[in-house]
Amino acid sequence: xxxxxxxxxxxxxxxxxxxxxxxxxxxxxxxxxxxxxxxxxxxxxxxxxxxxxxxxxxxxxxxxxxxxxxxxxxxxxxxxxxxxxxxxxxxxxxxxxxxxxxxxxxxxxxxxxxxxxxxxxxxxxxxxxxxxxxxxxxxxxxxxxxxxxxxxxxxxxxxxxxxxxxxxxxxxxxxxxxxxxxxxxxxxxxxxxxxxxxxxxxxxxxxxxxxxxxxxxxxxxxxxxxxxxxxxxxxxxxxxxxxxxxxx
Amino acid sequence: xxxxxxxxxxxxxxxxxxxxxxxxxxxxxxxxxxxxxxxxxxxxxxxxxxxxxxxxxxxxxxxxxxxxxxxxxxxxxxxxxxxxxxxxxxxxxxxxxxxxxxxxxxxxxxxxxxxxxxxxxxxxxxxxxxxxxxxxxxxxxxxxxxxxxxxxxxxxxxxxxxxxxxxxxxxxxxxxxxxxxxxxxxxxxxxxxxxxxxxxxxxxxxxxxxxxxxxxxxxxxxxxxxxxxxxxxxxxxxxxxxxxxxxxxxxxxxxxxxxxxxxxxxxxxxxxxxxxxxxxxxxxxxxxxxxxxxxxxxxxxxxxxxxxxxxx
Numbered sequence: 015x016x017x018x019x020x021x022x023x024x025x026x027x028x029x030x031x032x033x034x035x036x037x038x039x040x041x042x043x044x045x046x047x048x049x050x051x052x053x054x055x056x057x058x059x060x061x062x063x064x065x066x067x068x069x070x071x072x073x074x075x076x077x078x079x080x081x082x083x084x085x086x087x088x089x090x091x092x093x094x095x096x097x098x099x100x101x102x103x104x105x106x107x108x109x110x111x112x113x114x115x116x117x118x119x120x121x122x123x124x125x126x127x128x129x130x131x132x133x134x135x136x137x138x139x140x141x142x143x144x145x146x147x148x149x150x151x152x153x154x155x156x157x158x159x160x161x162x163x164x165x166x167x168x169x170x171x172x173x174x175x176x177x178x179x180x181x182x183x184x185x186x187x188x189x190x191x192x193x194x195x196x197x198x199x200x201x202x203x204x205x206x207x208x209x210x211x212x213x214x215x216x217x218x219x220x221x222x223x224x225x226x227x228x229x230x231x232x233x234x235x236x237x238x239x240x241x242x243x244x245x246x247x248x249x250x251x252x253x254x255x256x257x258x259x260x261x262x
Numbered sequence: 263x264x265x266x267x268x269x270x271x272x273x274x275x276x277x278x279x280x281x282x283x284x285x286x287x288x289x290x291x292x293x294x295x296x297x298x299x300x301x302x303x304x305x306x307x308x309x310x311x312x313x314x315x316x317x318x319x320x321x322x323x324x325x326x327x328x329x330x331x332x333x334x335x336x337x338x339x340x341x342x343x344x345x346x347x348x349x350x351x352x353x354x355x356x357x358x359x360x361x362x363x364x365x366x367x368x369x370x371x372x373x374x375x376x377x378x379x380x381x382x383x384x385x386x387x388x389x390x391x392x393x394x395x396x397x398x399x400x401x402x403x404x405x406x407x408x409x410x411x412x413x414x415x416x417x418x419x420x421x422x423x424x425x426x427x428x429x430x431x432x433x434x435x436x437x438x439x440x441x442x443x444x445x446x447x448x449x450x451x452x453x454x455x456x457x458x459x460x461x462x463x464x465x466x467x468x469x470x471x472x473x474x475x476x477x478x479x480x481x482x483x484x485x486x487x488x489x490x491x492x493x494x495x496x497x498x499x500x501x502x503x504x505x506x507x508x509x510x511x512x513x514x515x516x517x518x519x520x521x522x523x524x525x526x527x528x529x530x531x532x533x534x535x536x537x538x539x540x541x542x543x544x545x546x547x548x549x550x551x552x553x554x555x556x557x558x559x560x561x562x563x564x565x566x567x568x569x570x571x572x573x574x
Contacts, residue, residue: 102308103315110304142305146345149306150336157315 034080034201044262050093051199057097057117061108066162069198071100074156076201078148095144103156110138164212165194168240184223190215197256213241214252291353301345320392327385329415354405354413361406362468372523375465380558381412382458387546389417390451399457400438436480437470442540444477447497452540459535466521485510491538527554
């Protein structure tokens with residue numbers, strides 16, 4: 015997928031296999047990794063897929079990346095297949111042809127639109143075959159929980175608790191949703207429960223806007239209502255990681 | 263695959279074969295269910311992906327009345343147009359059909375019947391709470407262990423099956439199918455509760471309640487027992503008109519006459535499960551609260567949603 019059909023042998027740089035934890039810790043690995051995430055997001059948006067589907071595709075990518083030796087595969091083929099598979103998993107299927115032509119255009123902005131010729135059929139066979147391969151490798155475990163529904167529930171509770179005006183004038187909901195979308199570019203979901211990611215996103219948004227969440231005599235800080243075992247230090251560390259995304 | 267040694271063929275069902283096998287890694291018996299799935303130009307059908315993944319995600323709850331799915335394999339067949347999917351389930355000794363067939367001539371103890379039905383309803387309640395409709399509940403896929411634990415199997419697969427190629431010519435049984443499905447009307451979770459009603463009656467009768475050979479025959483068998491529903495209850499936009507069945511005048515059968523052992527609460531529950539109108543049929547959740555189950559031991563009730571893994 016990366017450089018068209020003419021590609022035969024490209025010498026890959028030696029790849030050191032790292033864990034998801036190492037990737038998150040070492041920012042040097044980020045630019046290479048984020049390139050694929052952004053490709054998934056851009057292709058997904060052009061295919062009019064929603065945030066959840068794009069996050070689903072990214073999550074499948076993370077899982078596959080750290081499960082397999084990714085250097086054995088064309089990462090763009092992996093990414094396109096993730097998108098195609100995610101659209102099915104989330105019940106908003108896109109035709110294989112739309113997924114392939116759209117993502118091809120995103121990858122090769124200077125080239126003309128992909129025609130349905132033998133090269134297209136090769137790509138399609140690759141995606142369809144790779145879909146089965148991924149499902150086999152991931153053992154059909156492709157619908158794990160995402161933080162999105164947690165975020166919606168938490169935001170609703172907090173909005174009721176804090177009063178709506180405070181919330182809407184600062185566009186907290188939109189900010190959180192966007193933050194969550196951006197965090198899905200890195201494999202946080204492999205390291206933290208979805209509820210913790212959702213809580214951290216809200217924590218960051220609330221701090222950025224200097225909003226004080228009233229405790230009304232409760233001894234528990236608000237985030238412990240959602241994630242009982244979470245301390246503030248852990249939350250802050252996660253938020254620092256989120257913010258580093260924006261310096262990359 | 264090499265970690266499983268096939269022992270015997272258990273069943274050759276309408277949509278695939280089931281084998282008993284030994285799992286060498288864990289030294290346990292498993293049931294291998296093989297299905298052929300179409301792999302067409304759009305890849306694996308969306309229904310297959312969605313059903314299998316939801317099946318997989320349900321496992322984390324560890325509900326005791328749901329059969330365990332241990333693993334899944336997928337392989338291409340030679341022509342690459344279809345794909346062989348092997349689902350590895352826990353092996354349970356007996357199914358309810360065999361259980362009914364092998365019961366002593368005096369019948370099944372009524373307390374035992376209640377216990378079995380309670381566990382089935384409990385499983386269905388769990389599936390429905392997780393937005394899964396079984397669609398094909400019948401004694402053959404209600405398993406019962408030596409300890410008397412009921413485990414519902416094959417849920418959620420009905421759709422995977424019906425959109426793919428039947429690989430044998432075995433006919434799918436209609437006996438537990440509800441009127442709205444037979445009439446090709448819209449349907450939802452109440453379909454399973456109809457099947458529960460049929461199974462409950464079968465436990466008392468020791469033979470199936472409605473044994474139709476065709477869709478129409480099945481409907482006639484149902485109406486001859488429940489009476490023909492009123493015009494107002496007849497679904498709209500279906501290919502069958504009510505007048506087709508007008509010889510079945512309303513003459514509700516007395517369940518207590520057919521099943522001398524059933525108690526009054528049992529008759530009431532059965533009537534509410536075998537309602538023609540799916541909206542009037544009891545839900546699984548409501549059924550669990552029915553007086554019929556009042557004397558089910560609290561220990562049997564404790565695991566209501568089987569949330570043993572403590573999901574967040």
